[in-house]
Amino acid sequence: MGANESHLVKEIGSDQFPPNEHFFGLINFGNTCYCNSVLQALFFCRPFREKILQYKQQQKNQKKETLLTCLADLFHNIANQKKKVGTIAPKKFVQRLRRENDLFDNYLQQDAHEFLNYLLNTIADLLQEKSLTSKSAKGNNLSNHSSAANGSTAMANGPLLNKNEIVPPTWVHELFQGTLTNETKCMNCETVSSKDEDFLDLSVDVEQNTSISHCLRGFSSTETLCAEYKYYCEVCCSKQEAQKRMRIKNLPQVLALHLKRFKYVEQVNRYTKLSYRVVFPLELRLYNTSDDAVNKDRLYDLVSVVVHCGTGPNRGHYISIVKSHGLWLLFDDDMIDKIEPSTFEDFYGLAQDFQKGQSESGYILFYQSREI
Amino acid sequence: MASSDGGKEVKTAFVTREGKYKLLPLSEYSKPTRNQINPPQYSPVRLSFIETNVDKSSELIFAFNSGRELFVYPYRGVRKAADLSKPIDKRSYQGTMPTSHDFNKGLASADSLPLLIGFSGGQIQLIDPLRKEVFNCKLFNKERQVDKSRVTCVRWLPGVQNQFVVSHSSGQLYVYNTDLQTTCTQPPHYQSFKHTDSVSVFTCKTKSTRNPLYRWVVGAGAITHLSFSPDGEHLAITSADGYLRIVHWLRQELTTSFRSYFGAFLHCAWSPDGYYVAAGGEDDLVTVFSMQQRRIVCRGRGHKSWINCVAFDSSLCKPLEYRLASVGDDTQLCLWDINEDVLRQPPPASRPTSLPTPNSGVQSTVSLAPPSSAKTSKSPLTNKFVNLTLGGDKKDEKKEHKRNISFTSKSGSTNHVKPLDDKVLGTPVCPRLEEVPLLEPLICKKISNERLTSVHFLEECFVTACYEGNCYTWSRPTSPSSVKDVT
Numbered sequence A: 001m002g003a004n005e006s007h008l009v010k011e012i013g014s015d016q017f018p019p020n021e022h023f024f025g026l027i028n029f030g031n032t033c034y035c036n037s038v039l040q041a042l043f044f045c046r047p048f049r050e051k052i053l054q055y056k057q058q059q060k061n062q063k064k065e066t067l068l069t070c071l072a073d074l075f076h077n078i079a080n081q082k083k084k085v086g087t088i089a090p091k092k093f094v095q096r097l098r099r100e101n102d103l104f105d106n107y108l109q110q111d112a113h114e115f116l117n118y119l120l121n122t123i124a125d126l127l128q129e130k131s132l133t134s135k136s137a138k139g140n141n142l143s144n145h146s147s148a149a150n151g152s153t154a155m156a157n158g159p160l161l162n163k164n165e166i167v168p169p170t171w172v173h174e175l176f177q178g179t180l181t182n183e184t185k186c187m188n189c190e191t192v193s194s195k196d197e198d199f200l201d202l203s204v205d206v207e208q209n210t211s212i213s214h215c216l217r218g219f220s221s222t223e224t225l226c227a228e229y230k231y232y233c234e235v236c237c238s239k240q241e242a243q244k245r246m247r248i249k250n251l252p253q254v255l256a257l258h259l260k261r262f263k264y265v266e267q268v269n270r271y272t273k274l275s276y277r278v279v280f281p282l283e284l285r286l287y288n289t290s291d292d293a294v295n296k297d298r299l300y301d302l303v304s305v306v307v308h309c310g311t312g313p314n315r316g317h318y319i320s321i322v323k324s325h326g327l328w329l330l331f332d333d334d335m336i337d338k339i340e341p342s343t344f345e346d347f348y349g350l351a352q353d354f355q356k357g358q359s360e361s362g363y364i365l366f367y368q369s370r371e372i
Numbered sequence B: 001m002a003s004s005d006g007g008k009e010v011k012t013a014f015v016t017r018e019g020k021y022k023l024l025p026l027s028e029y030s031k032p033t034r035n036q037i038n039p040p041q042y043s044p045v046r047l048s049f050i051e052t053n054v055d056k057s058s059e060l061i062f063a064f065n066s067g068r069e070l071f072v073y074p075y076r077g078v079r080k081a082a083d084l085s086k087p088i089d090k091r092s093y094q095g096t097m098p099t100s101h102d103f104n105k106g107l108a109s110a111d112s113l114p115l116l117i118g119f120s121g122g123q124i125q126l127i128d129p130l131r132k133e134v135f136n137c138k139l140f141n142k143e144r145q146v147d148k149s150r151v152t153c154v155r156w157l158p159g160v161q162n163q164f165v166v167s168h169s170s171g172q173l174y175v176y177n178t179d180l181q182t183t184c185t186q187p188p189h190y191q192s193f194k195h196t197d198s199v200s201v202f203t204c205k206t207k208s209t210r211n212p213l214y215r216w217v218v219g220a221g222a223i224t225h226l227s228f229s230p231d232g233e234h235l236a237i238t239s240a241d242g243y244l245r246i247v248h249w250l251r252q253e254l255t256t257s258f259r260s261y262f263g264a265f266l267h268c269a270w271s272p273d274g275y276y277v278a279a280g281g282e283d284d285l286v287t288v289f290s291m292q293q294r295r296i297v298c299r300g301r302g303h304k305s306w307i308n309c310v311a312f313d314s315s316l317c318k319p320l321e322y323r324l325a326s327v328g329d330d331t332q333l334c335l336w337d338i339n340e341d342v343l344r345q346p347p348p349a350s351r352p353t354s355l356p357t358p359n360s361g362v363q364s365t366v367s368l369a370p371p372s373s374a375k376t377s378k379s380p381l382t383n384k385f386v387n388l389t390l391g392g393d394k395k396d397e398k399k400e401h402k403r404n405i406s407f408t409s410k411s412g413s414t415n416h417v418k419p420l421d422d423k424v425l426g427t428p429v430c431p432r433l434e435e436v437p438l439l440e441p442l443i444c445k446k447i448s449n450e451r452l453t454s455v456h457f458l459e460e461c462f463v464t465a466c467y468e469g470n471c472y473t474w475s476r477p478t479s480p481s482s483v484k485d486v487t
Ligand SMILES: [Zn+2]
Pocket: A186, A187, A188, A189, A190, A191, A233, A234, A235, A236, A237, A240
């Protein structure tokens, strides 16, 4: 490890090393790279890190251990290291995670996106619970969120919150939550009905040799509901053919995009990986916004990427690339390297379907709005 | 394994209003060893064409890079099949690979064909494929003291036969004189020469004139492409910082600039009359900018991924009517008709902007001749032998794409893209999406299984190149009287 530390400091240049910044690799506790990669991606998502550290400050006397207190301890621990570079064991956090959710209570490789979803929802729940109890409000009526079913067609991975107005939005929602508007147009009476739906991250289908912008546009493409999928129109009081499209109405501060690279193939009865080459720019605006979106031309900067390496969801490896003070770093469990954006080419995926070999491909992209 | 790409067929012909374009399978040029997949780090395949006059007939010659190799072939057009067994030149490099090339139009003749080649390791080589025996190659920035970063574009200066400009991914460009000493064992010292907005010009701080003559620092990201205006007066520079900057070359000043909707601009081209500049990049859009009005006049949406090359088809361009082509990572070719309806649209009623004032239009009479270039017009030609394997720092090269890179100190500024503020959105420099016409392509066809890197128009055909190093010829619609299909 020692060699690694000095190596990285030398690479960055001690005079160039960002002040008050810490680059700490996370030790792997047996297939916990899905967890490590997401934690690093979130740590370098500055607004998220700041909120977690603030929570730590406010919760000094908290006795009860939760996933959130474990995460706050871990981030606090990293942020207060004397050394600039090193490794740390997220032991307490992983233990807590395994205790709280059966899904993660094993030594198998897990889906990093499922973990992200579980983590954000759990933090949101804990914060809401706290704000409710502190207001001595009524008992905990929060729904117990199951993590988004993998491979399901659900595209908006929303907090399945009961739209109970008493429940105040937490900072998790302030950072990650956006709103989709689901517009359905009855082909018979042409009435358009729209329904809003909140999300914490978006899962998009991937296509070969496309950009993330294109995948997002595909996400919002118009779908015709016909035959057995006809839509019940309230105006016509009958089932009718309809056109449906889903566009983004409220753009989140931090846009988390999950590329649906794991596809269930019935013939082989398992998930296979779509290693398609999907390029993602350092800067992004969205094309799939609704007409009434208020912040539709928000400019985003890429801040971190969780990369999946290998062939399937339950095998392979996760790493993350993160941006810190204009530097790009690659975190591979306890290993850290400085990388150049010109090498991102390696993380877009494979341009040809028959191409074999190591597929390192972007799996979760975190874009942060430039305004914050 | 069957293609899972939605069963999208690769088109070998397509029809537009002017007629049918057809792929000519026999006029395909490629590197002789096929079917090997280039690693992703390979550079885009670029095409350079040159016309040489032999007796009274003219001959087309073209160069393309593929992986570590560079090929020069006679281009036999649509009537004769390609003959891959007889390249004019074929070079293979180790430790570095060609990224860009340009023939010297002023010096090209039946027996001389100076060709510049830029490399991923930062070096620039000058060769003459027609005089291999007698011409001694020159290698600039061999020691990588000037710039260690990848060469992204090389271009001869218009109207000057012994000078060229080279851009690097470090965000800098340099001007070299081919008659001056190529070696540079010490990093050059620069002094500030001229500074305007996001463009700074430096000269070498030495008693005698040396290479590089000038260093330009442009914008806040890697320079991705260079293109001189048809009159040679302006240079368009695309950058990873999302800007296309147009500089007045002799005055060494920024004339104007415009911004992508988001992300890097990767390529640009001038309309044949020099009135418009088209650009493409990471926003999947083509963007067309008017030099006269100093504003973006339209955008085009049709690509599914980044656009690697844009080109005007000069044979289908006339005043207020332009034909543009674009190719990209989505393996598609798009053709765009930009006509009067679009170009005559009034600019959006937008708020006043801080556009750079248009230049007066008065031709600068001050000739900023590079210091004492005249004195050295005849080079000493001590001609050190330059090895074909550009050996400079092989170790660095090999490591370039691995993760455990030990970066030696870089020359000049780094290539980190500094976030620019978003204040230009909604101005003529970067209108909102709904503020300018958003064109649909005339046609949008998947013409390859591989990502496309180049498109180039010739009199009777156009040529596309893809990442794997294959160059395809597409015949233009033929009038009934002219030659039928080539067999
Ligand atoms: Zn109806």
